[in-house]
Amino acid sequence: MAIARAAKxxxxxxxxxxxxxxxLEAALEVFxxxxxxxxxxxxxxxxAGMSKPNLLYYFRTKEAMHRALMDRLLTNWLEPLRAFDAVGDPAEEIRGYLRRKLEMARDFxxxxxxxxxEILQGAPNIEDVLKGPLKTLVDEKAEVIRSWIAAGKLRDCDPRHLIFSIWATTQHYADFDVQVRAVLGSGSPCDNRFEEAAVFLEELFLGSLVPKTP
Incomplete structure (x- = not known):
């Protein structure tokens, strides 16, 4: 009997x-x-294809669903930045970060x-995360970039604005995908847009940041 209850x-x-x-899948679609x-x-x-009372049995508020999605998103979204390795080659680390961010823009x-x-509405639900764990992570990786600059492996730049620029250019391909495909036109290979973007952004960032070898 105990086994049956445990199985149940x-x-x-x-x-x-x-x-x-x-x-959560339905909430993601709507939000x-x-x-x-x-x-x-x-x-x-x-x-979700269920009654409102049934849904509220699992999540009592709209805020609870939104926060569950945001917590999951931030965990996954920031993983590529966490993987930024101080002992790695700066060019390879930046190239890898660009590629991973573009893959996430493509897949999610x-x-x-x-x-x-959420950001456009003033981040009312995640302001604590932005000012806490996110800021701490960016500050930590900014120090990694500064160490590369000090070692002469990268040209001088503002590390945090470099990170902001990578966010802006990669996430553009998710947030403005309709615009990107419209401008590329039906006659262009839109299916290759993420690979083409990766090649361009690597040249844009690495070409300006990595010192040329004599």
């Missing part, structure tokens, strides 16, 4: 996790297109728009 409990937990994932202020629980429930465009919407 495990099965219920797995089902609950699956339901939560369905809800990324409508923003936090424009989204409603009714809209999320409709996309809704998450990028979710973050952009």
């Amino acid at each position: 409990t495990q099965r219920r937990t797995r089902i609950q996790e699956e339901k939560q994932e369905v809800i 990324s297109s409508r923003g936090f202020l424009g989204a409603t629980i009714d809209q999320i429930a409709e996309v 465009p809704r998450e990028s728009r979710l973050f952009a919407n």
Whole structure:
């Protein structure tokens, strides 16, 4: 009997996790297109294909769903920056960071728009993260870049503005993908836009930052 109860409990937990994932997937779709202020629980429930009371059993508020998505997003979104290795070759580290950010823009465009919407609305739900863990991480990696500059491996630059510039240029391909594809036109190989962007951005950043070998 104890084994049967344990199996039932495990099965219920797995089902609950699956339901939560369905809800978060629906919430991501709604938040990324409508923003936090424009989204409603009714809209999320409709996309999730469940009743509002059923949804509220798993997430009691719209804020709870949004924060769960933002926590997951920030964990994944900042992983490439955390991987910035002080003992690595600066050119390879920057090239790898650019590539990973573009891959995320390609593979997770809704998450990028979710973050952009949050920032445009004044970051009411993640201001503590921006001023706390995010700032700490950027400051830490800025010191890594300064160490490369001091060693003569990179030209002098403002490390934090370098990081901002990488964010801006890579996430553009997620947040403004409709514009990018429209401007490239139907006659161009749009499927290659992320690889073309990677090649261009590598030359843009590395060409200006890495000293030329005599």
